[in-house]
Amino acid sequence: MSNETHIPMRPVWDQPDTSRIPFKVYTDEQTHQKELEKLFYQNHWCYVGLEAEIPEHGDFKRTVIGERSVIMVRGADGEINVVENVCAHRGMRFCRKKHGNAKEFVCPYHQWNYDLKGNLQGVPFRRGVKQDGQVKGGMPKDFKPADHGLTQLRVAQRGGVVFATFDQEAESFEDFVGPEMLHYFDRMFNGRKLKLLGYNKQRIPGNWKLMMENIKDPYHPGLLHTWFVTFGLWRADNRSELKMDKHHRHAAMISTRGEGGKNAQTTGVSSFKEEMKLHDPRFLDVEVEPWWNGPTAVMMTLFPSVILQQQVNSVSTRHIQPNGHDSFDFVWTHFGYEDDTEEMTERRLRQANLFGPAGFVSADDGEVIEFSQEGFEQKPFHRSLAELGGREIGDTDHMVSETLIRGMYEYWRKQMED
């Protein structure tokens, strides 16, 4: 295949398995449109936010599912609703504020107004105008406001995190996540109220799946990320496990920090810096928390929309928001827990310097995704290799494997090729 330079119209898998991934899955706009439909708008629960972002009645946050703008709002009854940000009348994306508080939603164009569940309440001049004793204009007699609400999504809340789906037929959120992943989800979101610390946002010029893969790839952190290798946060000789749901779409990479420092595993790892000492050790002032139950890092991918991060004391959600096949916005929401001491909040904030678009660790990831996309675009007839740990798919008790990536594409092919 490497001498083949014919550019195919669609991704072509040259094996029955998914150990070789055609570059075309990252470069084809039509494939991207199909992904939005099959993976973001049907059949899947997507991340929208945290309950802590909208604590009061009427609080709302504008966000996206795939490439569709939605509003997460706490209604007058305290319930959380998610509605699509497109007016039922002329289709305007009416909500322009990123967050705020509202009693109702009004599209300014023709003042159609909706309650916080998205039901149409009023249409100006619905019954026309009275002139010279006659009623002129207005909506037809058979116009039913009930038929013209905003698109209302199904909402699921668990542990303070809010998910939604456009798909009225989709399985329950719990079935979607599956028991294997719910275990780790509940570990991080164990019912304590969350405390919002703020956002980091970056636009990464690469296909959105590359970010899912990045967090299904335990091979790179101990090689690319000097801080992880040198300080033992994540490296090949740490105790670790890779786990998936039964569909292989979601995954957790679970790791326990080792001693750091030099040993047989760091020989030849060029990013390992034996002499490196921090001038200010507070960046890594780690305090073990009881809820960890052991692992110092659990990185979860809930396909297709979100990554849940615990890296020592730094916890965040990372929301994937595609814009086209070759770019996505990556929105990090950092939080803590209601019972955090001031010191713990400071610790979480300091450790956040490792993550996000300027992070000592994570800045690398955005860069390698950008350059991977460049490679794919120039060679769309080629494919990448994901054979580490074999060609089969299954949970492991080590991190020298690309099994999670193979698992995700096995699922992807089933969804996309039927």
Place this chain on the structure above:
Amino acid sequence: MNMEIYLQLTQFYQEYAANVDAAEWDSWIEMFTEDCTYRIQARENHERNLPMAALSLEGKGMLKDRIYGITETIFHDPYMQNHVVSAPRIKSLTPELIDCEANYAVFRTKNDGIAQVFNVGRYIDRIRNTPDGLKIESRICVFDNDMILNSLIYPI
């Protein structure tokens, strides 16, 4: 207002810009006090009183660690920076301390690229007048961009 101090401050801002544009990191660090604060924060977080920042450094030790990070440990595309910094606005002034602000625009140029508007915002500063000259006690770079263009490596 004292014209002398205003000119001194203006020169100080331009020297800061020159240091970061020339990647003179040792000189950059020396523009701060020992117990300084340096933060790059999205305007959204700043205005909503959310403490999260893209980068939040306390003390010269952390500044040194950051410089070690950008020169030795973080893998990234090389790029040049070009800062355009407005005249400072002094908000309050004592013989020891100046509270002041200035707008900035940072252009980024990569090896194969053309200049892009990378980060636009406002420095919110507290500058200390020391025997060794002006030093930054606190600089918060509050940026307007909703999105950082992929990664932010160098100080702004």
